[in-house]
Amino acid sequence: MPVPVHNLTPDDVARGLAEDTILLVDVREPHEVAMAGIPDAVNLPLSQFDPSAIPAPAGRRVVFLCAAGVRSIHASEAAQAAGLPYDAHLAGGLKAWVMDGQEIVRG
Template sequence: MQPVPQMTVDTLKARLNNGEAIQLIDVREHEEVAHGIIPGAKHIPMNDIPNRIDEIDPNAETIFICRSGYRSERVCEYLQQVGIECGINLEGGMLAWAEIEGPIA
């Protein structure tokens, strides 16, 4: 397995501000997402990924997001194992995002 590509929150913010269309998937649990989500992100809880894999465009660059970057990196590893190479982990997750963006409401 190859190392999971990483993206910093600064890079993601800049790309979103430039209007780039990036597939964002938040893998946190429902109660976590209730506290806020990056605008435009689709919510697919980590444990639902295998059953909802058809909702992930394998040809699109996809940033996976969780609270700290750990679960989203595991999702990227899983996708690699099933032959989907589009996954990029958001380093530091929502904790890092909140440091530059403030709390998400």
């Protein structure tokens, strides 16, 4: 049975990325990522999501990201259903990240 998906704030995720304690997995589609994204995020689109394709986190916490925080919850649930202990996402997605003034990359 999946555990609840934990909501992380943009500050939580920014700190984890800076400290290299988070592996950020962006489940948006490639055309969305091409417009804007978070530096160092790994793109695994939810439309063809395969939890076994998530890179080995090497001691980091896997955190999912999407545009608004819905698909990232689905990705976490899919990963848990596949037996992986990944139970966190960026609440509010990229929209919350941008509203918080965090760094993005374009194109």
